[in-house]
Amino acid sequence: MSASGGLALVVATLTAAGMIIGFSIQATQINAQKPFVQGGNLTWDIWTGSQVADSQTGLYSVYQGPSYYEVRLETLPRPLAVPDGVATSLEWVEVRMHLFDPPLTQISFYAWWELGWSLSMSNLALLVPDAPCYFTDPPTCNIAAWQGGGNLGINALGLSSIGSFPNSDYVMQIFMQTIDNSAQDWTNSTFSTTGPLVLRIPSA
Secondary structure, eight states, rough: HHHHHHHHHHHHHHHHHHHHHHHHHHHHHHHHHHHHEEEEEEEEEEEEHHHEEEEEEEEEEEOOOOSEEEHHHHHHHEEOOOTTTTTSSSSSSEEEEEEEOOOOOGGGHHTTTTTTEOOHHHHTTTTTEOGGSSSSSSSSSEEEEESSSSTTTTTTTEEEEEEOTSSSSEEEEEEETTOOOEEEEETEEEEEEOOEEEEEEOOO
């Protein structure tokens, strides 16, 4: 090997090593910007306005970003389902994420004011509402942050509170609802996720 070839090999090796070290430092810095805050269990359920149709326990975790909290909701272990006779004539059914243990205090301010956020395309792609009205042409149902029919709060997640302070239960919610606000039978309808949802809640 010539001297110039050997020098080129050394330079290339040092450059590659520098890239690896640089990437490692950058990755460490990125991770350092979002330290783990807390994690625990939550309850997913389908609420019909008078009773819970189905429920299951999931996991959540919270990380601190530069100006936000990143809340990660793990994938549902199985679809939430509406059994026969529970929601036979309703305009909507509500998918709730709540009863966080330990409490998810980061959402309490926004939930108190019943705010909502549009869901990102990546999060929307993970949501699977399954009812006949979603497969008509055009679909006669949508998902929304608030109940009310039409496209109010479409493709968004809402926050609300249940009960009185200091014993409030803060809830993340998605409504599966008919667009024209007409009643329908939701029997055997399901809601599932195909991957973890990653939500960003603003922080000061």
